[in-house]
Amino acid sequence: MLAAVEPAVAVERTREAFLRHRAGEWEMPPKLYVDAPPNGDFRAMPARGGGFAILKWVTSYPGNPARGLPVVTGALLVSDDETGELVAILDCAAVTSLRTGAAAAVSALALGRDGAATVGIVGCGVNGSWAARCLAAVGYRDGVCADVDPGAADALASELGWSAGPLAAALACDVIVTVTPGAEPIIDAPDLAAGRHVVVVEYFENEGTSTIRFDYQLIAQP
Amino acid sequence: MLAAVEPAVAVERTREAFLRHRAGEWEMPPKLYVDAPPNGDFRAMPARGGGFAILKWVTSYPGNPARGLPVVTGALLVSDDETGELVAILDCAAVTSLRTGAAAAVSALALGRDGAATVGIVGCGVNGSWAARCLAAVGYRDGVCADVDPGAADALASELGWSAGPLAAALACDVIVTVTPGAEPIIDAPDLAAGRHVVVVEYFENEGTSTIRFDYQLIAQP
Numbered sequence: 001m002l003a004a005v006e007p008a009v010a011v012e013r014t015r016e017a018f019l020r021h022r023a024g025e026w027e028m029p030p031k032l033y034v035d036a037p038p039n040g041d042f043r044a045m046p047a048r049g050g051g052f053a054i055l056k057w058v059t060s061y062p063g064n065p066a067r068g069l070p071v072v073t074g075a076l077l078v079s080d081d082e083t084g085e086l087v088a089i090l091d092c093a094a095v096t097s098l099r100t101g102a103a104a105a106v107s108a109l110a111l112g113r114d115g116a117a118t119v120g121i122v123g124c125g126v127n128g129s130w131a132a133r134c135l136a137a138v139g140y141r142d143g144v145c146a147d148v149d150p151g152a153a154d155a156l157a158s159e160l161g162w163s164a165g166p167l168a169a170a171l172a173c174d175v176i177v178t179v180t181p182g183a184e185p186i187i188d189a190p191d192l193a194a195g196r197h198v199v200v201v202e203y204f205e206n207e208g209t210s211t212i213r214f215d216y217q218l219i220a221q222p
Numbered sequence: 223m224l225a226a227v228e229p230a231v232a233v234e235r236t237r238e239a240f241l242r243h244r245a246g247e248w249e250m251p252p253k254l255y256v257d258a259p260p261n262g263d264f265r266a267m268p269a270r271g272g273g274f275a276i277l278k279w280v281t282s283y284p285g286n287p288a289r290g291l292p293v294v295t296g297a298l299l300v301s302d303d304e305t306g307e308l309v310a311i312l313d314c315a316a317v318t319s320l321r322t323g324a325a326a327a328v329s330a331l332a333l334g335r336d337g338a339a340t341v342g343i344v345g346c347g348v349n350g351s352w353a354a355r356c357l358a359a360v361g362y363r364d365g366v367c368a369d370v371d372p373g374a375a376d377a378l379a380s381e382l383g384w385s386a387g388p389l390a391a392a393l394a395c396d397v398i399v400t401v402t403p404g405a406e407p408i409i410d411a412p413d414l415a416a417g418r419h420v421v422v423v424e425y426f427e428n429e430g431t432s433t434i435r436f437d438y439q440l441i442a443q444p
Binding site: 027029032034036039040042044046047048053055057059061064067069070073074075077079081082083084085086089 | 249251254256258261262264266268269270275277279281283286289291292295296297299301303304305306307308311
């Protein structure tokens with residue numbers, strides 16, 4: 001998957017997917033949760049459009065990294081909706097990371113202010129790193145990588161020719177991407193200068209507590 | 223799948239599965255439908271128990287046989303619910319046929335009258351044939367195979383050492399299994415002698431119209 005689809009292609013395809021979904025070409029019934037306490041849950045996520053019917057069976061096991069296992073794993077099944085035949089089985093982790101990173105870049109391109117050029121990545125794990133790669137692929141430069149684990153920030157900065165830095169330096173960039181598992185807010189309202197664009201990738205997972213102490217919540221994604 | 227699990231083993235495992243489900247060891251959230259008109263639909267069917275979380279992604283494309291394609295196809299994903307890891311991907315068609323045939327045998331063993339020995343199979347397609355194989359594997363003898371396609375009835379009868387016969391002969395057996403795609407009732411109330419056990423495999427698919435003209439409906443499986 002990741003070898004077959006370059007980040008810049010993923011960004012363009014993800015942008016197109018959002019537009020097609022908006023145009024009503026795809027239907028996405030609500031995902032179905034299967035709780036597996038205490039470790040996590042499974043999600044069955046169907047979709048249909050473009051001649052296909054798709055089912056993503058994916059985990060969220062937040063404590064897995066401490067056991068050397070991935071948070072996100074599973075398979076994505078792709079069927080032909082004319083014949084019903086199964087045509088592909090894809091690795092969920094790769095699709096999820098690339099789509100998530102690409103969506104961050106689509107968001108920055110569509111909603112960032114004109115001339116936005118620098119990027120702060122807050123949280124340099126799997127999805128933060130793919131957001132960085134996708135943003136770099138569409139022209140963002142001079143990124144600042146921040147992470148409570150300095151090694152993670154250094155590795156990502158080194159890969160992209162960006163720099164590692166403290167949280168405050170990441171928050172001073174034109175575009176900020178937060179992908180953190182914490183339960184504490186990392187941005188206070190005064191940190192948000194006019195024209196700054198914040199992509200809150202893990203907002204839903206953290207029930208709105210992790211990233212920004214909101215005065216106003218403009219968009220909720222159920 | 224079919225080579226790995228003998229019909230008699232499938233019957234015992236299916237019986238055990240019903241008992242474990244009844245004991246609350248498995249949860250099965252309602253299946254989620256994705257309609258794909260005009261040809262059929264997809265079903266996302268999750269379940270959890272026994273240390274696993276399972277998702278079956280399966281089609282019902284009733285017109286497919288006329289195009290040389292299967293009605294039922296897809297994949298069944300099996301994950302470890304302790305770690306979230308995907309541990310197996312199974313062929314849906316095989317699981318569905320074997321489970322369906324085994325369930326017919328479990329039903330006959332549990333609900334048929336003492337001494338029931340003969341079986342009438344009405345509809346000798348994929349699932350009717352697996353019901354016959356599972357019933358034969360648990361001791362039913364002298365089966366009568368009926369089908370609007372005499373070739374299908376002959377093939378199944380020949381495989382099992384049973385006989386092909388008309389509908390009336392099948393309906394005179396101790397246990398009757400109907401697996402038909404038709405929309406017309408094939409059993410009228412007077413056909414049902416006391417002590418006869420009817421396993422209506424495709425009742426749900428045919429919205430209750432295909433098999434029996436009911437005076438009373440005792441069990442509805444939503």
